[in-house]
Structures are given as structure tokens and as C-alpha cells.
Amino acid sequence: MKNNDRKEQIVKTAAQLFREKGYNAVSMRDLAKDLGIKAASLYNHISSKEAILAEVILSTARDFTEHIDNTFLEEKSSVKKLEEIIESHIDLTIEKANFVACLNNDWMHLEEKNLNDYIKMRNHYESTLRKIIIKGMNLHEIEPQNPELILFSLLSTLRTLYLWYPKNKHIEKSVLSKELKNNLLKGIITI
Amino acid sequence: MKNNDRKEQIVKTAAQLFREKGYNAVSMRDLAKDLGIKAASLYNHISSKEAILAEVILSTARDFTEHIDNTFLEEKSSVKKLEEIIESHIDLTIEKANFVACLNNDWMHLEEKNLNDYIKMRNHYESTLRKIIIKGMNLHEIEPQNPELILFSLLSTLRTLYLWYPKNKHIEKSVLSKELKNNLLKGIITI
DNA sequence: CTACAAAACTAACAATTGTTAGTTTGTTTT
DNA sequence: AAAACAAACTAACAATTGTTAGTTTTGTAG
Numbered sequence: 001m002k003n004n005d006r007k008e009q010i011v012k013t014a015a016q017l018f019r020e021k022g023y024n025a026v027s028m029r030d031l032a033k034d035l036g037i038k039a040a041s042l043y044n045h046i047s048s049k050e051a052i053l054a055e056v057i058l059s060t061a062r063d064f065t066e067h068i069d070n071t072f073l074e075e076k077s078s079v080k081k082l083e084e085i086i087e088s089h090i091d092l093t094i095e096k097a098n099f100v101a102c103l104n105n106d107w108m109h110l111e112e113k114n115l116n117d118y119i120k121m122r123n124h125y126e127s128t129l130r131k132i133i134i135k136g137m138n139l140h141e142i143e144p145q146n147p148e149l150i151l152f153s154l155l156s157t158l159r160t161l162y163l164w165y166p167k168n169k170h171i172e173k174s175v176l177s178k179e180l181k182n183n184l185l186k187g188i189i190t191i
Numbered sequence: 192m193k194n195n196d197r198k199e200q201i202v203k204t205a206a207q208l209f210r211e212k213g214y215n216a217v218s219m220r221d222l223a224k225d226l227g228i229k230a231a232s233l234y235n236h237i238s239s240k241e242a243i244l245a246e247v248i249l250s251t252a253r254d255f256t257e258h259i260d261n262t263f264l265e266e267k268s269s270v271k272k273l274e275e276i277i278e279s280h281i282d283l284t285i286e287k288a289n290f291v292a293c294l295n296n297d298w299m300h301l302e303e304k305n306l307n308d309y310i311k312m313r314n315h316y317e318s319t320l321r322k323i324i325i326k327g328m329n330l331h332e333i334e335p336q337n338p339e340l341i342l343f344s345l346l347s348t349l350r351t352l353y354l355w356y357p358k359n360k361h362i363e364k365s366v367l368s369k370e371l372k373n374n375l376l377k378g379i380i381t382i
Numbered sequence: 383c384t385a386c387a388a389a390a391c392t393a394a395c396a397a398t399t400g401t402t403a404g405t406t407t408g409t410t411t412t
Numbered sequence: 413a414a415a416a417c418a419a420a421c422t423a424a425c426a427a428t429t430g431t432t433a434g435t436t437t438t439g440t441a442g
Contacts, residue, residue, distance in 0.1 A: 006419080024215035025300065028400060037420065040401080044419050049400065105296065108212065148359055149370050156351040157344045164343045171337070179340050197389080219430060228390065231431080235389050240430065 007045045010035065014052045015098040023053055023106040054114040057107055060099040061121040063092055068128050078136025082154070083181050085129065089158040090177055093165055101162045126151065154184060198236045201226065205243045206289040214244055214297040245305040248298055251290040252312040254283055259319050269327025273345070274372050276320065280349040281368055284356055292353045317342065345375060 013034050017026045028049055032039040046052055067088040071081050093100050107118050133150050136142035142150070157180075168176075204225050208217040219240055223230040237243055258279040262272050284291050298309050324341050327333040333341070348371075359367075 021299070022213060022215060024213060027398075029398090038422085040403095040422080041420050043401070109216065145374065146362070146366075146370055149367075149374055152355045153348045153371070153374050156348045156354070160347040160351065164347070168339055175337075176340075179337055180344070183336065183340055183344050218428075220428090229392085231392080231433095232390050234431070 010042060010045055011052055011055050012098075015056045015096075015102050018053070018056065018106055019098040019101040023102075023109045050109075050111055050114070053102070053106060054110060056099055057103045057110060057118055058114065058121075060092070060096065060103045061118055061125075064088070064125060065121050067092075068125055072128050072132065077141055078132050078139065079141050079185065081132050082136070082185060085132075086158065086181050086184060087177055089161055090173065090180070093161040094173065097162045097165065104159055104162070126155070129155070157184060201233060201236055202243055202246050203289075206247045206287075206293050209244070209247065209297055210289040210292040214293075214300045241300075241302055241305070244293070244297060245301060247290055248294045248301060248309055249305065249312075251283070251287065251294045252309055252316075254287075255279070255316060256312050258283075259316055263319050263323065268332055269323050269330065270332050270376065272323050273327070273376060276323075277349065277372050277375065278368055280352055281364065281371070284352040285364065288353045288356065295350055295353070317346070320346070348375060 010031070014026070014031055017031060017034065028039040028042060031052075032042055035042075046055075068085060071084045071088070074081065074084075076084075107115070107122075110118055130147060130151055133142060133147045137144055137147065201222070205217070205222055208222060208225065219230040219233060222243075223233055226233075237246075259276060262275045262279070265272065265275075267275075298306070298313075301309055321338060321342055324333060324338045328335060328338065356367075
């Protein structure tokens with residue numbers, strides 16, 4: 001029976017270090033030290049440093065992709081779908097903040113193949129979200145505006161939740177979820 | 192007469208490279224090559240690699256600080272002040288996108304003194320913005336909500352404008368400005 | 383034309399990088 | 413007990429890193 005625990009442990013520790021210092025500032029010796037072993041021993045479990053990064057980023061990108069694909073297919077209003085998407089970002093950020101941070105900050109250090117796969121998934125994600133927004137606009141659920149702008153302002157907030165959440169752990173998830181939806185969808189000023 | 196042109200040129204080129212690849216992935220030889228000289232020659236103009244990073248980041252942080260300090264002192268409504276802050280982010284992003292990107296991505300690679308200065312400025316910026324939001328809430332200009340959440344969702348969008356602007360250069364600045372204010376302050380869904 | 387300073391160069395350094403080869407240790411299976 | 417395997421180790425490699433010392437080139441002011 002192959003032992004995957006060690007590999008998972010390596011990837012998880014790497015994600016934390018990458019998040020703190022950035023991919024290029026973390027050496028294999030740093031990573032090994034945190035795990036209590038020597039750098040060379042890492043190679044019994046992983047094939048390269050970049051392979052660790054790819055595992056961190058691509059697995060997380062797949063999580064996001066899966067969520068939005070499911071949401072897209074549902075028979076619900078666009079606004080309801082946007083709420084579900086907000087929810088999924090909160091969930092994934094809470095569940096694996098270091099992975100999400102790493103995806104946001106270090107994707108450009110992926111090489112050829114992996115970089116391509118990542119960008120493909122990101123494009124797919126954005127274009128799915130764009131479709132939801134445009135459909136909502138056509139059905140008058142969403143104010144007529146430049147859809148790119150809505151896409152951007154929504155995503156920029158959701159993508160950087162990881163920067164904010166650890167500082168505000170005291171907020172209940174349900175409260176965060178409710179207020180964020182309100183904030184992002186209904187705006188913040190009094191009418 | 193001391194020639195600062197070369198130094199400015201180095202800092203500007205560095206900002207571009209840092210933005211593309213991240214601080215640690217850019218070597219002094221890479222930077223020199225882009226300028227058409229040898230790495231050692233850089234040291235006739237700058238004292239260290241980190242000093243370049245500090246120049247890029249701290250000068251930009253000072254720009255942002257100056258803007259918000261001015262806005263804070265004005266005799267206007269909080270909503271009007273928020274609109275001005277949005278405007279200043281757009282302006283600075285257009286004017287020096289690479290610098291802003293660098294500030295966002297590479298600040299953690301500053302050392303001791305410079306890191307401290309940066310964090311101090313960032314804290315000052317956030318607390319000034321927080322004051323504006325809370326005042327607006329007390330005067331019923333802004334919906335009662337967790338002010339941290341408004342602070343976060345606003346800043347996350349404004350801070351990552353640099354990711355989005357180059358892809359959408361065709362949008363007029365005045366249009367961008369107007370729609371972004373609408374979007375961030377009034378929300379996106381139909382009431 | 384000379385003198386001087388600014389800014390380029392070459393060569394080298396010590397440290398650190400990711401990775402490999404070969405070996406030892408410890409555990410599980412037969 | 414023997415054999416097989418996983419997972420650690422030591423030692424070393426070639427490449428790259430930021431930076432320094434010392435030298436040469438270039439442009440300008442007297």
C-alpha cells in the first residue's frame with residue numbers, strides 16, 4: 001500500500017510556506033527543514049519543486065471549476081447563482097486558505113504544460129461567470145452595465161478573501177456570507 | 192549636475208520586470224540585460240537590489256498616502272470622499288501600473304526598515320479609509336454593516352485594478368470611473 | 383588638449399539553488 | 413530469518429545569485 005500521507009503533508013507544508021514567502025523565496029531546504037527531514041529526501045515523494053506548485057495550484061483550480069460548473073447548470077436565477085458562487089469562494093478560502101493564496105500569487109511560476117492547464121481553467125471560470133452575469137442582465141435581474149466591470153469587481157473581492165479572512169476569524173461564517181452577498185450585490189450606500 | 196535619469200530608468204525597468212515575474216525571479220543580470228548593460232554597472236546608480244524594490248514600493252505608497260490624506264481633510268460627504276478615493280486609485284493605476292502591481296505583490300520582500308515603513312503607511316491608509324466609512328455610516332449615508340467588510344471589498348477591488356485595466360484599455364477613463372463608482376457603491380442588482 | 387568624473391566594463395567571490403547518485407535504516411511481507 | 417521495499421541519509425554537482433574590486437571607456441568643462 002503506497003503511502004500518500006507524506007506527499008500530502010509535503011504539499012500542505014509547501015503551500016503554507018509559498019503563501020508566506022512566495023514560491024521563489026522558499027528553497028527545498030526550507031521546506032525539508034519544516035518537515036524535519038533533509039532536502040534530498042523530498043524526492044522520494046515528489047518529482048520536482050514545480051510539481052509541488054502544480055499540485056497546489058491545479059488541485060485548487062479544479063475545486064473552483066467544479067463548483068462553478070455545477071452552479072451554472074442549475075435552474076435558478078442569475079442572482080441566486082452569484083450568491084452560490086460567493087458562498088463557494090468563502091468555503092474554499094476557509095477550507096484551504098494557503099492553497100487559494102498560492103493560486104493567486106504564484107501561478108506565473110508554473111511551467112509550460114501546467115501553466116497552460118491553469119490558464120485554460122481560469123479562462124473557463126471567467127467565461128462561465130460572464131455568461132451568468134449577461135443572462136441576468138438580459139432578464140433584468142442585474143442592472144445594465146459593462147459586464148466586464150461586474151466580473152472584475154466581483155472576482156477581485158472573492159479572489160482576495162484569503163487576505164482578509166484570517167484577520168477576521170471572529171466573524172461567523174453565516175454572517176460573513178450574508179453581509180458579503182449584500183455588499184457585493186446590493187451595494188453599500190443608502191438609497 | 193548629477194544624472195538621475197539613469198536611476199529612474201533602472202527603477203522603472205525593474206518595476207516592469209518585477210511585475211511580470213515577481214521580485215525573486217528577476218536577477219540583476221536580467222535587469223541589466225533589459226537596460227543593455229552589465230549587472231555590475233547597475234551599482235554605479237543603485238546601492239542594492241532591495242533598494243530598487245524599496246524605491247518602487249515606498250514611492251508608490253507615498254503617492255497613495257498623500258491622496259487619502261488630502262481627501263480626508265476635505266469638507267465633503269463620506270460618499271463623495273469614497274468616490275474621490277476610487278478616482279485616485281484609477282489615476283495611479285493608469286499612471287504607474289507596474290509600480291502599483293509591485294507594491295501589491297512584492298512588499299513582503301522588503302527588509303526590516305523598509306518593510307516597517309511600508310506597513311506603517313498601509314495601516315495608516317486603511318485606518319483613514321475606515322474612519323471615512325464609519326463617519327458615513329453614523330450620518331446615515333452608508334448602510335449599517337460591518338465596516339471591515341466594506342473596507343475590504345472596496346480595497347480588494349481598487350488594489351487589483353492593475354490586473355484588469357491593461358486588458359480593457361479601450362474603456363474611456365471617465366466611463367470606467369463612473370461605472371466603477373456606481374458598481375462599488377450602489378451595487379449591481381436591480382432593486 | 384588635458385583633466386576629471388561618470389558610467390561602463392571584466393573577473394571573481396562566496397553563498398545558495400534544485401537535483402542526482404549511491405548508501406543506510408527501518409518496517410513489512412514472505 | 414530472509415527478502416523486499418519505502419524512506420531517510422550523506423555527499424556532491426553545475427548553475428545561478430547579489431555583490432565587490434579594480435580597470436577601461438566616454439563625455440564634458442577648463
